[in-house]
Amino acid sequence: MKISIVGAGYVGLVTGGCLAELGHQVMCIDSDAAKVATLNAAGLPIYEPGLQELMARNRAEGRIHFTTDMAQAVEHGEVIFIAVGTPSKEDGSADLQHVLAVATQIGRHLKKFKVIVNKSTVPVGTAYRVQKCLQDELNKRGIQESLFEVISNPEFLKEGAAIKDFMHPDRIVIGLDASPNYNTVHQKMELLYSSFNRHHARTIWMDVRSAELTKYAANAMLATRISFMNEIANLADLMGADVDSVRRGIGADARIGHGFLYAGTGYGGSCFPKDTRALIQTALDCGSQMKVVTAVENVNDHQKTLLVNRLIQNFGEDLSGLKFAIWGMAFKPNTDDMRDAPSIAIVQTLLDAGAIVHAHDPEGMEEAAKILPDVVMADSAYSAAQDAYAVALVTEWDAYRALDLKKLHAAMAGDVLVDLRNIYRPEEAQAAGFNYVSVGR
Ligand code: NAD
Secondary structure (H helix, E strand, O other): OOEOOOOOOOOHHHHHHHHHHHOOEEOOOOOOOHHHHHOOOEEEEEEEOOOOHHHHHHHHOOOEEEEOOOHHHHOOEEEEEEEOOOOOOOOOEEOOHHHHHHHHHHHHHHHOOOEEEEEEOOOOOHHHHHHHHHHHHHHHHHOOOOEEEEEEEEOOOOOOOHHHHOOOOOOOEEEEOOOOOHHHHHHHHHHHHHHOOOOOOOEEEHHHHHHHHHHHHHHHHHHHHHHHHHHHHHHHHHOOOHHHHHHHHOEEEEEEEEOOOOOOOOOOOHHHHHHHHHHHHHHHHOOOHHHHHHHHHHHHHHOHHHHHHHHHHHHHOOOOOOEEEEEOOOOOOOOOOOOHHHHHHHHHHHOOOEEOOOOOOOOHHHHHHHHOOEEEEEHHHHHHHHHOOOOEEEEOHHOOOOOOOHHHHOOOOOOEEEEEOOOHHHHHHHHHOOEEEEOOO
16 A cells, blocks of 8 residues: 655654555655655664664665655555654643644645544544644635545554564554545555454554543553552562562462563653643543542652662762763663653753763663763763762663673772662672662662
């Protein structure tokens, strides 16, 4: 099929690359000309494992193209995905300006029937607003005919494992309302995703509003598990229990399962913080309250102060002239994405207290340097830690899992190792001479 994807970011590029891999003819359009130039020069504007190879293969086969030209993209795709950003507004609600601007731009160029698929994470009712923008543009051009159907197909991929998630989805949620176009649209979407439904049906069909809400409910549920475990970990610390044992003990219960039960720095990233905030705001807008999700957010905010509090216990409130090392800046391993990364709040608090911060991240340092220009980026985990008073492991990249703790200890000026991901065994770190701090152990 011919597919167009508006927004060549983490979701748009993975969706485009994977659909091209399945044999579809894909055109990705982005308003950022520099991004499109990079893509057209065989580069990638983001880091995602496997994406470079996937793109190279499909570029070579002529199945994927990149443009800034909306007219060309609208002409090309019989199905047009919207995959632009929906960041938080100041009040926490989702900022829909990019989604609605894209709808207006598509409307300007529509000449024949297209399925408009909203893949961005958007509050309930957005499909209707997209539809209105499209229709307004058609009306301006004097076109009364129904030239589109707006449907919802939220994305559940995880950065760092995005290609695997897209190619092996647990489920594909499609929200499609009753309309004269229902059968045509249903058939097109069945065809588009047919390779995923061969073994057993993975597509869950529902109405548009339910699909929009499903995405927020999924992220809020995952965020809830994280905050819940962080509270259990903090209690374990106070009571002398080990949160890792508790995690295994509850995860073995089939009703609970093992996923998303790790205590740590609190969630960050491009989705959970903004999506929980938006869900809370959506409820307020309709006179209701998301009490659980509000608590989840409060616990998460508190968790981010944990590291700094532990350091203050050791060094006092004035950290002037003391060097600290941070391992892992991206919000999770295997991405360069710094949006809402827990490292930002942690580093900023250290800098505000006068500390000198050196950091290392296998892929995220370029992005991190844009946000935290006062941090010295080091070329290895060891060089970041050289002469440091404390090291904090913030993001659990594989590169930090088996470091030589004795060598590390010898290179440092101090002996504090704050392991916010519970990677090392306390006995091992203590044997290497560290004053070792982890979460809930
Ligand atoms: P992103 O910021 O990486 O990419 C968005 C792209 O859209 C950017 O390249 C931007 O230049 C482009 N864009 C903005 N306005 C445009 C316009 N008018 N015309 C053309 N291009 C335009 O964002 P992302 O992380 O890919 O997220 C996109 C959406 O998917 C968001 O709603 C997000 O919540 C959702 N989502 C993200 C993830 C994730 O892991 N990143 C997972 C699931 C869902």
